[in-house]
Amino acid sequence: MDRVAEILAEAAAEVVEPRFRALATGEVLEKAPGEVVTIADREAEAIIERRLRELLPIPVVGEEAVAADPSLARALHSEPAVWLVDPVDGTSNFVAGRPEYAVMCSLVRTGQTVASWIWQPATATAYRAELGAGAWRDDVRLTRAPAPADAGKLTGILKSRFLDPDHHRRLEANSSAFGEVSPGRSAAGIEYPDVVEGRFDFILYWRTLPWDHAPGSLLLTEAGGVAARLDGRPYRPEAPGGEDGLLVAADPATWELTRAVLMGD
Incomplete structure (x- = not known):
């Protein structure tokens, strides 16, 4: 190591x-x-x-x-x-x-x-x-502390660059329920540690190139967070062109809450 x-x-x-x-x-x-x-x-x-x-x-x-x-x-x-x-x-x-x-x-x-x-x-x-x-x-x-249970107090990142127009409109509208949502810092190697360290509570990524997400997803999950596809399957690195959509969050409850709000469930 x-x-x-x-x-x-x-x-x-x-x-x-x-x-x-x-x-x-x-x-x-x-x-x-x-x-x-x-x-x-x-x-x-x-x-x-x-x-x-x-x-x-x-x-x-x-x-x-x-x-x-x-x-x-x-x-x-x-x-x-x-x-x-x-x-x-x-x-x-x-x-x-x-x-x-x-x-x-x-x-x-x-x-x-x-x-x-x-x-x-x-x-x-x-x-x-x-x-x-x-x-x-x-x-x-590192151990990630649980995030607030109230969606209105959560802070997160919505990476919208690679979203199709329909998803973009829906997710942007639904994200207004959170306390604060930003476009991110343009580097997964900065953003994943930000979640682990408590500066953000969740991130929704769309394109998931393996070299971008394998390092941070393991860091987060080993600290107690969650990195999963939108259907709940744990993230595993795939070759470019594979599945889109990855939600990472501070803890399992925050992952479930964030997904429900963003998807309008």
Whole structure:
């Protein structure tokens, strides 16, 4: 567990942090409509992949490698164990000079996340979780306190970018029942720890790319929270293009209440 955390911090120090607010012309590219990638993403992924393979020689499913060759994501289902890597989560923030970005990794065995790591370079904060062994911020074990039982006192995030118009209208209207709902911080590696630490009580995600959600979902569930599909099935990482919709919440009661309010049940 410690060595993987070191690998993420080392890669960030070598090629990510030196480029924060210092990206040169040509070091930011559009990899898909509305989505950017930087030289820091690609170089960090290469470093992390090489060092993870030295630690445990299994396939590495990295965000940027899959962008170039989508077939690599099949390893999530075809291999008994894989590393999942997001070299710079929150790339849009990184490009804009905002400090809300993270470097993340997960270990997935037989389709289930069994360990995860989140490194937040701006604050030098390390989060990690191990299935059945708990969630940690640096050396502090994390336990999420129950959220308020009143929907009007809950605070959350509604990620609406990838919602179809009908879902968007319904969810936006229903979300008015909560105390406060924001569009989020544009980085799952910041948002999941925010729920664990009590800054938010729930998040509704729609698109669920595995490298974005495997690390934080394990961190949250090991701290006592819930990360589940809208029908209640626990989250498991899937290749891009799979199922949409993921609701994460501080505790089981908050998950049920939030789902009922958002869905209009």
